[in-house]
Amino acid sequence: MSLDRLISISDLKKIYTKKIKSILGIVNSDLRLLSSNFWNRSLEYPVVTEEVLAALILKFLLGLESSVKLGEILCEIKLSKLENFSKILKRIIASNELKPFNISGFLLFTDFKYPDTLSSEINFWNFWSERKPVEIKNFDEYFNDFMEFLSNNSLFIEYLKGLCNVDENTFNLLLEFALEKIVLVEKQIFKWYGADGFTTYDRKIYIKLFETDCPVMNKAAIFYVLLHELCHYFRRTSCLTWEDSRNCSTPETSIDGIPLSEAGNIFEIQFFGDRHRFLNKSVCEFFLSSTETLSREEYSTKFAFINRTRGRFFVSLMRGACLGEKNIVELSGCAFSKHRGYD
Known part of the structure; x- marks a missing residue:
């Protein structure tokens, strides 16, 4: 016709x-x-x-x-x-x-x-x-390292605990359950959503397998994305149905006069000073090994300073754009952020 x-x-x-x-x-x-x-x-x-x-x-x-x-x-x-x-x-x-x-x-x-x-x-x-095989890994090889990482950064634990408003024992059980259910997935699956991580309506966390030549940078990127996704997870711990989870929203918070209402984005800005488009090798090493007792403001200032651009680094205008550097790992953001227009 x-x-x-x-x-x-x-x-x-x-x-x-x-x-x-x-x-x-x-x-x-x-x-x-x-x-x-x-x-x-x-x-x-x-x-x-x-x-x-x-x-x-x-x-x-x-x-x-x-x-x-x-x-x-x-x-x-x-x-x-x-x-x-x-x-x-x-x-x-x-x-x-x-x-x-x-x-x-x-x-x-x-x-x-x-x-x-x-x-x-x-x-x-x-x-x-086309029925292509998909590379999938569980979180086992990172579990102990991430728990040690959190123990060295109690600021993160206290913040996440406050999102679900539960006692310490309940929080620990929820955290362990979340980590046991994490699925690491090849980047091709995330390509269609332009994201690095995704927490599903039924509280399962999926994170992209980062593929730089530096294991430290890969691990740091996974942990960075995981902290963002845990904010979504702990916001949904009281949800009973798929409808509850779909309608779960984050109270609006104003940072530097900018209103924000996405849990992971708020966390990134408060703790890392920005929603970073990339992590350089120096900040990855600091992020994974830091045991310094810093306030949230001090930590975010230091993180952002170490991850600053210098030399010939090119700062892309959009998150996820290719920077073409060997000493950085690029970040694309969260699937929920993409859907709700925060990127």
């Missing part, structure tokens, strides 16, 4: 819109019921694949219905041969260790209203449709 020059673009949009409304009229009640079951499901219980699919496909249809670029989007979908949309989604949801990551990621990011947001999702679907 779109090749028929007798049919105007406005008429095509009307035809497409009518078809989508017709589909929604048929499936809306069933999809809403299943979707509601998913959002009200306890975080302690396994998800039901059909309920997750319903939540995603309902968002897909509602996005198309309200899109002002409907014709372009349907053309993109057609060209990408996504006839097996639900099969690809089901494969993604059934991906074992990455299941919470994929479910939360899709529910956060999937936006079918605009072609530019759709393109990255199409790439992600195509990636999964």
Whole structure:
């Protein structure tokens, strides 16, 4: 029909819109019921694949219905041969260790209203449709080092403990549980979200495997990102359902006159003096080995000073841009920050 020059673009949009409304009229009640079951499901219980699919496909249809670029989007979908949309989604949801990551990621990011947001999702679907193996590691090799790292930086512990307002024993149990569930994932998976870390709605933490030639810098980057993600984790410890977690928000805090309402970003600025675009080797060494008794203000000032640019370092204008230096590890940010427009 779109090749028929007798049919105007406005008429095509009307035809497409009518078809989508017709589909929604048929499936809306069933999809809403299943979707509601998913959002009200306890975080302690396994998800039901059909309920997750319903939540995603309902968002897909509602996005198309309200899109002002409907014709372009349907053309993109057609060209990408996504006839097996639900099969690809089901494969993604059934991906074992990455299941919470994929479910939360899709529910956060999937936006079918605009072609530019759709393109990255199409790439992600195509990636999964090709069944490529994914490199995954647990946190075991870093567990003891991170616990020792926290013991040398009690300021971090006190801050995180304050986010969930629990006694010390409960906090320690929650922390150990969080660390045991961490999944380190190859950077390709994070590429589609332009992020280094992600805490899912059901409180599982995923962190990118950093791949510099320096193990100290890789470890420092993982710990830096983990501290950010733990802020999201401890904000959600009282959440009971997926809906609770989705609606969990951070009270707005003003720093230097700038209002902030994202837990990890607030933490970074308060403790590290900035949301750093990179970590140089010197600050990585300081970060991992420091046992100095400093106030939060003193620590953040020193961290930012050591991580300053010098010589021929080029400071990118956007977080995650390539700096091309061997003595730095680049940072892209948090998936929740990206979704909520903080980067």
